[in-house]
Amino acid sequence: MIACKDKSEKESNVETTTGDSTQAVDRKKDSLLKIKYIQDSIKSAKRKDSVLLKTTQNILTLLKNKNYLAFANYIHPVEGIRFSPYGFIDTVHDIKLSKQKFMNQVREPAQDMIIWGEFDGTGDPIKMTLNNYMQRFVYDVDFVKPEKRSVNEFIGGGNSLNNLESVYKNCDFTESHFPGFDKKYGGMDWRSLRLVFKIRDRKFLLVGIVHDEWTI
Numbered sequence: 212m213i214a215c216k217d218k219s220e221k222e223s224n225v226e227t228t229t230g231d232s233t234q235a236v237d238r239k240k241d242s243l244l245k246i247k248y249i250q251d252s253i254k255s256a257k258r259k260d261s262v263l264l265k266t267t268q269n270i271l272t273l274l275k276n277k278n279y280l281a282f283a284n285y286i287h288p289v290e291g292i293r294f295s296p297y298g299f300i301d302t303v304h305d306i307k308l309s310k311q312k313f314m315n316q317v318r319e320p321a322q323d324m325i326i327w328g329e330f331d332g333t334g335d336p337i338k339m340t341l342n343n344y345m346q347r348f349v350y351d352v353d354f355v356k357p358e359k360r361s362v363n364e365f366i367g368g369g370n371s372l373n374n375l376e377s378v379y380k381n382c383d384f385t386e387s388h389f390p391g392f393d394k395k396y397g398g399m400d401w402r403s404l405r406l407v408f409k410i411r412d413r414k415f416l417l418v419g420i421v422h423d424e425w426t427i
Contacts, residue, residue, distance in 0.1 A: 260362045262415065263362050263383055263385055263408065264360065264385065266285070266408070267360070267406055270285055270406060271354050271404075273285075274345070275353070275354075275355050277342075279313075279317045283313050283317070285416055285417045286308075286310040286417050287409055287416040288416070289411070290418045291307050291310060291313075291418070292308060292310075293306070293419045293420075294327060294349070295328075295419065295421040296327055296328045296337055297328070297424070298367075298368070298369065298371040298372070298373045298426075299371040299373070300375060300378045300419070302378060304329075305327070305328060306325060306326075316341040317341065322340035323340065324339065324340060325339065325340070325344070327344050331426040331427055332426070349404070349422055350404075351402065351422070352389055352392075352402045357388055358389050358390060359389075359390070360386065360388065361386045363383055365386060366388040367386070367401050367424075368423075369401075369423070370426050373423075375407065375421060379418065379419055382409050383407075383409075384419075384421075386403055386404070386405045387403065387406075389401060389402045389403075399425045402422075403423040404420070404421070404423070405419075405421040406419075407421065
């Protein structure tokens with residue numbers, strides 16, 4: 212004896228099957244959209260990293276050549292730029308200059324003596340002209356050709372607290388790094404230079420330069 216299903220039961224099964232099929236298609240579409248979003252995000256991040264690395268190289272070339280007036284074009288016109296001689300950023304004592312004040316100092320034949328902070332170890336004031344500071348606490352080694360360079364990742368680190376990310380929220384940074392120069396120091400002569408950027412009018416502009424080295 213063959214049992215037959217009634218019409219309503221057949222229609223119910225068809226609807227269930229169709230519903231399951233539609234949900235499966237929707238899930239597949241969602242998965243494809245998520246994959247595309249991830250792929251697009253990766254491409255966008257790579258493009259940003261490429262721009263940051265190129266901008267960094269341009270800036271470091273200007274610093275190497277001591278072309279400070281051209282360098283000033285990269286300073287954020289509203290926030291200015293903060294100079295930190297060591298990895299810990301002192302928001303109270305680190306010198307912050309507007310683009311115009313920086314350019315005025317560069318043009319000044321007899322530059323002002325500025326206290327940029329304190330020397331590590333001795334606590335003596337870092338009292339220097341802008342030019343002298345740039346040569347000692349910005350471009351003191353050949354950062355145009357570092358052994359390592361990164362985007363938004365720290366490489367060098369010592370005893371001092373690294374508070375860059377808490378001070379410069381929603382900013383990007385690059386780090387150019389040398390792990391050391393003389394083997395007898397066992398890496399204690401390492402150097403890093405971090406350039407901190409903020410976007411304005413679709414351009415990456417400098418809001419901070421953090422020089423870092425081994426500290427006591």
